[in-house]
Amino acid sequence: MLAVQSAEIGGKTVITTSHAALRAKLQGYLDQDDRLRSVVRYTKQRFDPEKTLTAHNWEHIYRDTLNAIVIGEAEGADMRVVLPAIVMHDIGYLSGPAKDHGPRGADQLPEYLEAAGISYPKDEIAKQASCIRTHKGSTFDQHPVGLEAKVVADADLLEKFGALGVYQHIRSCGEFDWPLSKVIESASTRIIGTEDPGSTLDTETGRQLAEPGRQVVADFFRALKSAAEPYGDSSL
Template identity: 30%
Template sequence: MDDEIDLIRNYVETTLRASGSHGFDHILRVTRLCEAIGRVEGADMRVLIPAALFHDIARPLEEERGFSHEEEGARIAEDYLRSVRYDTDRIPLIAHAIRTHRYRSTATPETLEAKILSDADKLDALGAVGIARTFLRAGEHGGGIQDAVDHIGDKLLKLKGLMYTDGARQIAEERHELLTRFVENLDEEMHVGGRCR
């Protein structure tokens, strides 16, 4: 399996030209989270890890052409996995996980692996990394601090309650607490300017 995963990882890294808030480093962090949660939850890693590696491969296409990256990413994954003769029975499960991973998706993850991928993707938007990605994202869209703060309030502070798996809930609890403290400190600094002693 390691050789197949290396092949997939190399393909995704080569194909995904973009860096930034949804770059290859994000894919690797989500994959590591999937590995950790998947071991605890008893997931099929031959479904989960390819899904994690492919989950945002179509992000640049969404930004360039308006494609739904989860749908296009599932199609890309299916085509690629068929071309390398990956396990035929697992390909639809991988595609399902990719199609249902997105926070804004109306499709619901139905399999354990799809739930774990959805959780891992959300977890990467929480905590210290989530804060960094939020400000990176705001800059990518020409926004500033207030745009990032709005995104935190509109989305990130809601993520803790949307986890499917116990393993993800535990991680989300810690990351949510850090995020909450950050928002409180940022609000104080922006509106008060800090304390003088």
């Protein structure tokens, strides 16, 4: 989404930029923050061996991190909270299934940081944990409290829109071993079937960036539903 979209927000254009420019911004944050650099290094080391996580992997975390930079900077969020939280938002997958991975990751955050040898003040850990706990966002009935938590939720949800959203949704459903009928149903109810498109994201920047990609997702899954219809239920 970010490589091809821009949006009018509050009368000004938020320019979504090239990977090179976004990577440079991320590198700037890493150069300024030793702890963030350690969080990135340790989290990548933990996720890279997890070959069953075909969707919720380091590649996904990296894209979400770039999303968070664009949304967080546009919204004026505290990036000292946003960035470590978005990098660690899926750590719950390292110890259990998709269900409740946000709350599980939030509860395990102090232990995770201790294992990494990374020391944050308790109040900062609490802020990071709040972001991780509700990172599925209002679409999944987890309502983030505070700007930073909303940015983290929207950075993750932005992956579900546009051509990349189709790609990530299919990979996620494969990771969960869902049948085709559930793949189609989940896309219809969570992304393309919402009566109020703005209700699926928690920041104005996120809503503006995501909305142009909704039709791409809608068109694909409607076509998939039509193509699958003649085959019906595969159970015998």
